[in-house]
Amino acid sequence: MLFIIGLGLGDERDITLRGLEAVKSCEKVYMESYTSLLSFGLDSHGLSNLEKLYGKTITLADREMVEEKAHHILEEARHSHVAFLVVGDPFGATTHTDLVVRAKKMGIHVQSVHNASVMNAIGICGLQLYRYGETVSIPFFTDSWRPDSFYEKIHSNRTMGLHTLCLLDIRVKEPTLESLARGRKTYEPPRYMTINTAIEQLLEVVQERQQPAYTEDTQCVGFARLGSDDQMIIAGTMKQLQMVDFGAPLHCLVITGNTHPLEEEMLEFYRCRT
Amino acid sequence: MLFIIGLGLGDERDITLRGLEAVKSCEKVYMESYTSLLSFGLDSHGLSNLEKLYGKTITLADREMVEEKAHHILEEARHSHVAFLVVGDPFGATTHTDLVVRAKKMGIHVQSVHNASVMNAIGICGLQLYRYGETVSIPFFTDSWRPDSFYEKIHSNRTMGLHTLCLLDIRVKEPTLESLARGRKTYEPPRYMTINTAIEQLLEVVQERQQPAYTEDTQCVGFARLGSDDQMIIAGTMKQLQMVDFGAPLHCLVITGNTHPLEEEMLEFYRCRT
Numbered sequence: 001m002l003f004i005i006g007l008g009l010g011d012e013r014d015i016t017l018r019g020l021e022a023v024k025s026c027e028k029v030y031m032e033s034y035t036s037l038l039s040f041g042l043d044s045h046g047l048s049n050l051e052k053l054y055g056k057t058i059t060l061a062d063r064e065m066v067e068e069k070a071h072h073i074l075e076e077a078r079h080s081h082v083a084f085l086v087v088g089d090p091f092g093a094t095t096h097t098d099l100v101v102r103a104k105k106m107g108i109h110v111q112s113v114h115n116a117s118v119m120n121a122i123g124i125c126g127l128q129l130y131r132y133g134e135t136v137s138i139p140f141f142t143d144s145w146r147p148d149s150f151y152e153k154i155h156s157n158r159t160m161g162l163h164t165l166c167l168l169d170i171r172v173k174e175p176t177l178e179s180l181a182r183g184r185k186t187y188e189p190p191r192y193m194t195i196n197t198a199i200e201q202l203l204e205v206v207q208e209r210q211q212p213a214y215t216e217d218t219q220c221v222g223f224a225r226l227g228s229d230d231q232m233i234i235a236g237t238m239k240q241l242q243m244v245d246f247g248a249p250l251h252c253l254v255i256t257g258n259t260h261p262l263e264e265e266m267l268e269f270y271r272c273r274t
Numbered sequence: 275m276l277f278i279i280g281l282g283l284g285d286e287r288d289i290t291l292r293g294l295e296a297v298k299s300c301e302k303v304y305m306e307s308y309t310s311l312l313s314f315g316l317d318s319h320g321l322s323n324l325e326k327l328y329g330k331t332i333t334l335a336d337r338e339m340v341e342e343k344a345h346h347i348l349e350e351a352r353h354s355h356v357a358f359l360v361v362g363d364p365f366g367a368t369t370h371t372d373l374v375v376r377a378k379k380m381g382i383h384v385q386s387v388h389n390a391s392v393m394n395a396i397g398i399c400g401l402q403l404y405r406y407g408e409t410v411s412i413p414f415f416t417d418s419w420r421p422d423s424f425y426e427k428i429h430s431n432r433t434m435g436l437h438t439l440c441l442l443d444i445r446v447k448e449p450t451l452e453s454l455a456r457g458r459k460t461y462e463p464p465r466y467m468t469i470n471t472a473i474e475q476l477l478e479v480v481q482e483r484q485q486p487a488y489t490e491d492t493q494c495v496g497f498a499r500l501g502s503d504d505q506m507i508i509a510g511t512m513k514q515l516q517m518v519d520f521g522a523p524l525h526c527l528v529i530t531g532n533t534h535p536l537e538e539e540m541l542e543f544y545r546c547r548t
Contacts, residue, residue: 009388013292016282016389020291089390091397094536101400101539114283114395114501115290116363116388119403123365124386126375129393130411134436135404156434162408227388262368265375 002077002103004090006115009227012049019113023054026083028076032096033060033172050085058085062173066095070102077108089117118226118252122165125221125233126266127254133157135165138198138253140191148205154255155213161258166202168193168251192249195222199242199253214238214255221254221270222246236272244272276351276377278364280389283501286323293387297328300357302350306370307334307446324359332359336447340369344376351382363391392500392526396439399495399507400540401528407431409439412472412527414465422479428529429487435532440476442467442525466523469496473516473527488512488529495528495544496520510546518546 003022008014015023023029031050051058061084066073076082090096090112103110123129134157136150150166157164171191179186199220206212216239224232224246232246241253259267277296282288289297297303305324325332335358340347350356364370364386377384397403408431410424424440431438445465453460473494480486490513498506498520506520515527533541 006390008290008292010292013295014290014388016288016290017294018282018284018287021287089394089397091400092394092403094402097400097402097536097540101536101543104543112398114288114390114398116280116390117394117397117403120363120366120391120394121388123363123391124388126365126371128368128371129366129391130409130441132409133407134434135406137404160408160430167404262371262375266371269375269378 001081002074002100002108002110003081003083003113004096004100004110005083005085005113006089006117007085007087008115009088009118009121010229012053014115014227015053016113016115019115020054022111022113023056023083023085026056026081028080029054029056029058029083029085030061030073031058031085032066032087033062063095064173066099070099073099074103074106074108077103078106089115089119092117092119116227118167118223119165121226122221122223122252122254124226125223125235125254125270126263127163127221127256127259128263131161131163131257131260131263133160133162133164133257135167137167138169138193138201140169140171140193140197141201141204151205151209151213154202158213158255158257163257164255166198166253166255168195168198168253170250193251194249195224195244195246195251195253196242198251199238202255203238216242219256219259219267221256221267222251223253224248224251226250226252233270234272235267235270240272275355276348276374276382276384277355277357277387278370278374278384279357279359279387280363280391281359281361282389283362283392283395284503286327288389288501289327290387290389293389294328296385296387297330297357297359300330300355302354303328303330303332303357303359304335304347305332305359306340306361307336337369338447340373344373347373348377348380348382351377352380363389363393366391366393390501392441392497393439395500396495396497396526396528398500399497399509399528399544400537401437401495401530401533402537405435405437405531405534405537407434407436407438407531409441411441412443412467412475414443414445414467414471415475415478425479425483425487428476432487432529432531437531438529440472440527440529442469442472442527444524467525468523469498469518469520469525469527470516472525473512476529477512490516493530493533493541495530495541496525497527498522498525500524500526507544508546509541509544514546
């Protein structure tokens with residue numbers, strides 16, 4: 001049996017009772033460390049908090065391990081209870097869907113334990129979840145690679161009056177160019193896109209467009225460390241939010257569409273005071 | 275202090291440790307009973323399970339009570355810890371946003387505890403959450419009231435290749451016409467829209483359209499009791515799903531847009547076998 005267990009967004013206390021019961025029943029516990037480890041404040045200290053709570057040793061599984069050793073993990077799950085822990089909800093990221101597909105093809109029983117994810121926790125700012133259009137991802141621009149397919153999606157959403165959730169790039173365990181050339185893996189330090197960088201890129205992309213989908217005066221909401229005790233949520237124009245120091249990762253950004261009065265009232269509590 | 279605590283989707287075991295800790299610290303515990311009580315299997319038996327777990331008496335709060343007595347609830351929260359329990363995530367429904375706005379205006383400190391909601395738990399079927407467009411609500415048609423504003427939204431979503439989550443109507447504690455006339459309140463029995471009725475209405479609405487946004491052969495996914503031990507998830511055409519008995523509420527329906535290979539692979543496990 002393979003349990004895919006969502007841990008929620010804050011810390012070890014955000015697991016559900018159902019999830020805790022499942023993980024305690026498992027002989028082996030893996031935790032994905034590639035999509036959003038840091039959101040969980042997981043240095044080695046954080047990990048030992050989880051291990052204490054579960055009474056289990058946790059094996060961190062980065063992308064490489066899940067892709068290369070999935071078969072090994074799944075073989076274990078064929079004969080015993082194996083937990084695969086995921087920050088947020090299990091089906092936020094494609095990689096976990098892939099693991100489930102492989103498990104099911106091997107005839108292994110899979111049970112999912114749901115939890116909050118960024119996709120619904122952003123509801124806290126007052127913008128109604130059913131008024132969102134397609135979610136976009138904003139990748140780090142480099143000198144030679146500046147993909148802007150997110151622009152057309154934001155444009156469509158705003159044309160229909162819908163809000164847009166922008167997920168910001170995370171680069172964890174990226175091999176250095178040098179190491180790729182040498183065939184011996186060393187890794188870049190992890191990078192997490194800030195709201196400031198995201199807005200900079202958004203405004204760069206819009207510069208040469210006719211009838212721009214948004215401007216520096218467009219209302220947005222910035223979220224940092226959503227679901228944690230020290231989360232930060234600020235509503236303001238792109239120009240205003242660009243001046244805010246949101247602190248440690250993870251960040252995400254919502255570009256508003258048309259807002260209703262109740263949405264406005266709620267945003268008022270998060271309004272930028274500069 | 276007002277705690278708005280999401281209970282998740284299944285049963286009492288879906289609360290988070292953080293949520294349980296908060297509710298145990300409260301002197302008064304309310305639970306919303308108007309948006310999705312039944313999804314929680316909450317007869318009086320279910321409620322006593324919750325009360326046992328929390329070691330607290332729970333006061334059920336229907337829409338009327340929250341609207342009429344919000345001030346009373348909030349006055350209590352000014353001087354003591356009050357929990358307001360919500361099935362799913364706190365910000366799934368507008369009514370809770372309204373309560374939070376009122377609390378904040380009164381200067382009452384509000385803390386939210388997130389959890390899974392339908393909006394992210396549908397990820398389990400393999401259709402990626404970032405590939406969804408605007409969510410629609412399908413209301414019960416009557417002889418004289420057949421609002422079809424959902425159609426244009428589905429049309430937009432499908433034109434862009436996006437999936438559409440259809441939330442199905444719930445009618446709980448609706449005053450009878452007779453009682454409205456008499457000024458003495460009696461209520462209609464609760465009604466929950468089935469996937470079958472939703473598809474019937476969807477197909478009725480599309481009948482006279484040019485270039486219909488979908489047909490009876492459009493691929494959909496039906497969900498019943500999502501997140502519960504006896505959840506049912508079936509993928510098939512509208513015509514196929516219309517023949518399926520999904521059993522007890524709550525139901526919801528996803529109309530697919532363009533699907534990627536990994537999404538298709540995952541849907542295959544849920545495919546209708548008729």
